[in-house]
Amino acid sequence: MLTTLDYMKIFHETKNSVTLINSSLQLIEKKHPDVAAYPLWKDTMQEVTYLKNLIAELSLSRTGYPLNLSLVAPADFIREISDAIHNLSFSQNFVCKTTLEENLPPIFIDSLRLKQALINLLKNSYEAMGETGTVILNVFRKDDFIDIELTDFGGGIPDTTKDNLFEIFTTSKEYGTGLGLPIARQIIEDHSGRLLFESRPGDGCTFSILLPVNPGS
Structure with missing residues (x-):
């Protein structure tokens, strides 16, 4: 069974990977603006945006952690x-x-x-x-x-x-x-x-x- 620490490690590894992918895609579009015209580019950026929002929601919520009352x-x-x-x-x-x-x-x-x-x-x-x-x-x-x-x-x-x-x-x-x-x-x-x-x-x-x-x- 995964512990809270295990989940934290998985979360942070996922967050780091998505951040790196997003930065790389932004750099590619900045250096090669014509890539935005490719049919799959918009879909790719939308999926990355979804993942960023997902991680933002999870990182802010900290659901499952004890309350600091x-x-x-x-x-x-x-x-x-x-x-x-x-x-x-x-x-x-x-x-x-x-x-x-x-x-x-x-x-x-x-x-x-x-x-x-x-x-x-x-x-x-x-x-x-x-x-x-x-x-x-x-x-x-x-x-x-x-x-x-x-x-x-x-x-x-x-x-x-x-x-x-x-x-x-x-x-x-x-x-x-x-x-x-x-x-x-x-x-x-x-x-x-x-x-x-x-x-x-x-x-x-x-x-x-x-x-x-x-x-x-």
């Missing part, structure tokens, strides 16, 4: 998300408006892992809305949970996709990996939380991250 105020976590949004290459026409209920109790979370889950959801909204528009991030207490609710206006989720939305490799994007949502849900469930969604056909979608509050609060 600490007691965090929701306001501090949302501040980290706001900083991350500014540091990412989102379009200036894409805006995230945040509302935060006052006096929310702290939650035990792995900030790095949970931030990746939420960024995955934000990336989906960003792409669904054509890289422009406003999403609403609303954080409030709902019974024994903190609800981090993300609402976009990207037209909603097709009925044909709803039933298998969280299955791996399910995607409607040209270069999508189909890992973003499954990884996000796994990270949230590792926190004893739940990831729910409600689609509004023709309008948009709302994802809710439900995280249990600190039992002592």
